[in-house]
Amino acid sequence: MLRLDGVTAAYRGLKALHGISLEVPDGAIVAVVGANGAGKSTLLKAIAGQVRAEGRVEFAGQRLDLLPGWRVARQGVVLVPEGRRLFPRLSVADNLRLGAYARRGDKDRFAPLELVYDLFPRLRERLAQRAETLSGGEQQMLAIGRALMTRPRLLMLDEPSQGLMPRLVDDILAAVVRIRDRGVTVLLVEQRLAEALSIADHAYVLQTGRVVLSGPAAEIAANAEVRRAYLGG
């Protein structure tokens, strides 16, 4: 269970989050939706320790808000950021292996490869290629695959559909469901409201750094007010 309590954070000098409180139950997919600039990305970065946050972030009973980013990732809370942040000149295989670097001691550290190939068979065909030569969709698959190699307990995805063709968006979201079914909790930030809500269990609607609505995803999807919030009005 991830629990945020009154989390405040600034991004580039501007206050982007004003006291966010939310919960992500184990085994759930929780979607955070909202207009551009609502603070969705900052929220994920604050949890991941990539931007400084005030307030309380707790995962499985442990404080995360006091840890540097790399320690948060080692606690099993792993962010697939906007823009993917792959290692462009390294091969697909190296990018994947690096995901397991923090667990160098484990003999079976590469075991998640099986799941990655199962979810994204195309990556297997591209192992020797440099990450920068992949298409946008393949790069997103690799970014998720690299994150899975860390054996996350909570996977945070920041706009995985960004810049992808509609068919690929469906593929990625289907993969997200399968990842959850393997026991990984998912916190999903998306601009594509309908698609995100269709796979989520719970949802939070963010507007200018505040939670304005939350509840079961189906209820949120049916709420007329959501469309207004989503459109930024």
Next chain:
Amino acid sequence: MTATLILQVVLLGLLTGLVYALVAAGLSLIFGLMDVVNFAHGQFLMLAMYAAFLLHAATGAGVLLELPVVVVLLFVLGAAVYRGMIARALSVSTNRGMVQIFVTFGLGIFLTGAAQFAFGGDFRSITGGLLADRSLVLGGLHLPLSQVAAAVVCLIAFAVLLLISRTEFGRALEATREDRDAVALIGINRDHIFALGWGLGSATVGVAGVMLAQFYYVSPNVGADFALIAYVTVALGGFGSLLGALLAGLLIGEVEALTALLLEPSLKQVGMFAIYLAVLMFRPRGLFGRL
């Protein structure tokens, strides 16, 4: 001018060039990893040479003992300099580039002064021992054994660096160099990688220092000349490229040796700096650089 003489000079240039190459490799490794030029690199070389000299004077032990001891010492020095100085310099909020330059430059001046204070300004050299005053004679060629050994060890060091680059740690170095902010996403502490990178770069120059001390005098200022050559070599080879450092080092060694032979020994650095100017004008990223 006989063919034997020319061949002799070419071979000596090659042997010297391998040492230049390894000194440059240490500098290039750190620069490539984090875009910080270590202006105390020559002083690290000087310290390694003194360490080898003192070990030799105290124990009479050969190069086989000096190498591992100095490599460990320099590794620790490099990692400590990163943790104690560079990491702090990187975290300042204003004028970071200048702060980095001043920090390593100041460290270099301090180390030269400290060596002057501790050892005096005298030129010293290792005497006796297995490698001293012997030559490898091939046909009409005389190659000092100490320089041959230095070249061989430097080549081995390059091979080791290449092997390290293919390990998981090598991949983490490469990843950190590609995107230092992204490695935290997969649980890698970049400060740890940077510190190890500094250790590795310093240990590399440590190997060069030990081997250089077998045939070259040691003094507090000895590092300055070699550092200058290393900057030229790294610029020619391309910042961050191991292969570039190797080939550029060999080239610089040759150019220097042949300039001395064909023009005039006191002009031996002219050829090298001519190359440097040419690189800056026509190919500023160097032979194998990525910039």
